[in-house]
Amino acid sequence: MAKTDLIGGELWEQYSEKVADRMNNPRNFGELTEAEAQKLGGRLVIANEGAESCGDTVRLYWIVDEKTDTIKKATFKSFGCGTAIAATDMMAEMCVGKTVDEAAKITNLDVEHALRDEEDKAAVPPQKMHCSVMAYEVIKRATSIYRNVDISTLEEADIVCECARVTLQTIEDVIRINDLKTVEEISDYTKAGVFCKSCIQPGGHEKRKYYLVDILARVRAEIESERHPEKALVDDFSKLSVVKQIKAIEAVLDEHVRPALARDGGGVELEDVQSVEDGLVKVSLCYQGACKGCAGSAAGTLTFVEQTLRMKLSDKIRGVVV
Structure with missing residues (x-):
């Protein structure tokens, strides 16, 4: 059945084909029993989760190999909308083969991403994203049951x-x-x-x-x-960490200073950044190429570099040549 048969109105185009398919043909729907668990040599775990806000509920079944904590089989039963069914079906499938701890790290964002047809196109309309949250929550519930701990320790x-x-x-x-x-x-x-x-x-x-x-x-x-690291902080530049100050300064040098100096065969390297009194930031520079030893470097080039940094980042910057 095509997704156009499942979802009416203009929103249907916002659902992926994977979601539409799993709404109508869930791969992992059904119950697991103690007899099946014994046959597979594992422990049966059953967890329930519900969303009071919309009335959806889900029951998750795991068969877990207690020697390795690996989930050997997973199924679900659900009362809820088609999106919740598709998300829970995908979630159950993603659990199989993982350890319980690995499964507990699966998020609703992981489930939604797995349901996409295209890498950069969401699987469901934004207003239906919450339907995948229950799949995330029921994994936590199953994990708490298997580990015999309160779910609050996992939330x-x-x-x-x-x-x-x-x-x-x-x-x-x-x-x-x-x-x-x-x-x-x-x-x-x-x-x-x-x-x-x-x-x-x-x-x-x-x-x-x-x-x-x-x-x-x-x-x-x-x-x-x-x-835009060069715009990181104009008013509070002096409050940035040294690492962030260096990144912002280097970005300004790369975009606005070095290309201009390179046209005349020159260059500049950042040697050091130090915070001094009254919030001032001392920027130590070393000239390269034609700028090194140039008579105009001490005044003209330094003024150009310093003014550019002050204009783009902070008027508390003071440049020195080393």
Whole structure:
């Protein structure tokens, strides 16, 4: 059956063929029994997980070789939407052959990525991304049962959205992977902030440790800093670590200084970066090629380099030639 037969409306094109196929023909649907476990020489583990927000539930079955902790077989049963069925089916398949500890590291992002037809095209619409979270949660539940430990010892400590059980790591990952720029986009991809909305920003009916607006601002700043290290910090350049200062200075030298000097056969190398009094940053430079020993280097070239660094990074930079 084609996915057009399974999903109506304009959204159907946003689902991958793999998702549509597994909705209709799950490979790993069904129960496992103690008799099957004994036949395979393993231990039967049964775990249940549900999402109160949407009413979906899933039951995961594992047969685990206790000598090696390897999952020999995995199946599931589910009450939920087609996306949840497809995600859980793929999740069960991904568990087979892995140790319990390796399976516990599978995330909902891993499941979604495995369901893609194309590397750079999401398998499901962003508003359905939350349907794969339950697959991630039921693995944790099965692991806790197998290990005979409380699930709280396995859960991510940093839960941002309690309603949708979305972690800080998941939110940071989807922002980076999908280059998200708004809180609304985060909610579309993860369902964080969709329900009680307390995690969106301060002032909701429940106080939260993390808020989406703050996470987004921080991760976006990190992304921009990585993409444009020369713009890393203009106002607070002196507060950067020495390593980050060096990276930012080198980026400015590569883009704005060295090409200009190279046209006249010259060059410049960064020798040292030191923080001095009053927030000033001393940048020690060494001239190369035609610039080395040039009478104009002490004044003209140094002025050019220093002014460029001050304009691009901070007016607290002072250049010296060594």
